[in-house]
Amino acid sequence: MDDNKPKIMTFNTLILHTAALFLLPLQLIFSVFLLLRGHDEPGGGFIAGLVASGAFVLYLFAHGVASTREIMRVEPRDLLALGLLLGLAAMFPGMLNGEAFLTAQWWEFSLGDTQVKLSTVLIFDIGVYFAVLGTILTIVMSLTESEE
Structure with a gap:
């Protein structure tokens, strides 16, 4: 075993698991609110996509990539393509x-x-939302999988 190899940091706590399950739907609802409000007032597809990707990244940190892919039911690259x-x-x-x-x-x-x-x-705005969500999740999932 190589002692110089960096260790993968895992966040395996009961509080994070519970918070991720509770916050995911709330953040997704808030992101849809920002999306629908944004074409008339401040907000819009970009910030809504960041909020939604933050929800999935929090879930990913708590439960892992495989579990996050399961709840998403669609590949992040497909979301990026749909957004474009x-x-x-x-x-x-x-x-x-x-x-x-x-x-x-x-x-x-x-x-x-x-x-x-x-x-x-x-x-x-919906296209920007999906493009931002797909881009952020593709990057974070790829980085997380390369660490594992």
Whole structure:
């Protein structure tokens, strides 16, 4: 055994395990709040993606990479690709309507008694959210797996 090899730091405490289980859903809900609020007020896809990735990184530190991949049910690289596709999709409706590139477009429709507004700004923010989440988790999971 090589004594000069760095030891892998593990966070195997009951408090961290419990806190990670409790905080994961709360942080994810808060990240969705920041995401939906952000296209009209401060917040948005970037900070919401950071909050969501923080939730999964906390869970990863407490339970490990394999368990984190299980609860995510999707690979982080796939989230990154989805985010880039949504960002690209938000660019073209303005051009298709004969306006400048990335001009915001709004659509209104009814779902029963509720009036719903959808915009390219929100689609772009969701794309940024998934791109940030996928990037951070890909990096952290890769680093953690290389240490193991």
